[in-house]
Amino acid sequence: MRAGEDPIGPSVDQLDLFCASCGYNMRGLSGHPRTCPECGIENTIRDLLLPEPLVTKSVSTLESLPTTCVVGTCTTCLGMALAALAIFNKAPTIATIWVSILATISGAGLSFFSTNAFARSCNHAANWRSLLISFHLVFLAGVATIAAFACALYLSSLLGFAGLLCLSPAVVILIVGSRIIYDQHKKLQTKLRGLQRHSAIKLARKHLERRHR
Numbered sequence: 001m002r003a004g005e006d007p008i009g010p011s012v013d014q015l016d017l018f019c020a021s022c023g024y025n026m027r028g029l030s031g032h033p034r035t036c037p038e039c040g041i042e043n044t045i046r047d048l049l050l051p052e053p054l055v056t057k058s059v060s061t062l063e064s065l066p067t068t069c070v071v072g073t074c075t076t077c078l079g080m081a082l083a084a085l086a087i088f089n090k091a092p093t094i095a096t097i098w099v100s101i102l103a104t105i106s107g108a109g110l111s112f113f114s115t116n117a118f119a120r121s122c123n124h125a126a127n128w129r130s131l132l133i134s135f136h137l138v139f140l141a142g143v144a145t146i147a148a149f150a151c152a153l154y155l156s157s158l159l160g161f162a163g164l165l166c167l168s169p170a171v172v173i174l175i176v177g178s179r180i181i182y183d184q185h186k187k188l189q190t191k192l193r194g195l196q197r198h199s200a201i202k203l204a205r206k207h208l209e210r211r212h213r
Contacts, residue, residue, distance in 0.1 A: 019038065062121045062199065068110065076111060079101070125199075138181055
């Protein structure tokens with residue numbers, strides 16, 4: 001075996017191996033042991049490979065769960081809105097009633113289970129609730145921006161030539177709102193990556209502690 005060659009094989013370089021000290025993803029790095037470029041701690045290949053499947057699964061799950069939770073919340077709100085329409089309608093159809101019930105129950109269940117899964121995946125980090133709420137707020141801001149733009153377009157169509165004056169503020173609302181939402185989403189993604197590292201560190205340390213007992 002040549003100097004610097006991994007004993008596990010070259011394919012290990014393409015795995016998501018997280019530093020047990022700081023959670024840095026050392027994918028693509030070589031050498032045995034692996035020296036973390038973030039904190040300088042040396043990690044043996046076997047210590048890194050031990051928790052790799054579980055850590056990778058947990059980190060990838062964290063990326064999708066906020067979206068799943070938002071979808072569940074939106075489905076619940078849609079079901080409740082349909083239920084309200086059915087109540088105030090003098091002659092609600094059976095289909096409307098069933099759709100509202102199914103949407104409310106399935107949306108609430110999806111939101112509940114995805115929220116719990118998110119909390120478990122990030123090991124109940126201190127800011128997991130605020131981060132999940134922020135994802136919902138960014139989504140609502142996007143819906144509000146689109147609704148405001150649609151209303152401005154509708155008014156402009158009603159007012160004819162004078163309605164063209166509504167197009168300028170509508171375009172401004174769409175551009176400014178989209179930019180703000182984009183910036184906030186990037187900040188949330190940065191915070192989510194912090195949670196991923198926190199989760200990776202905890203899971204890796206737990207497995208290493210069990211191994212060395």
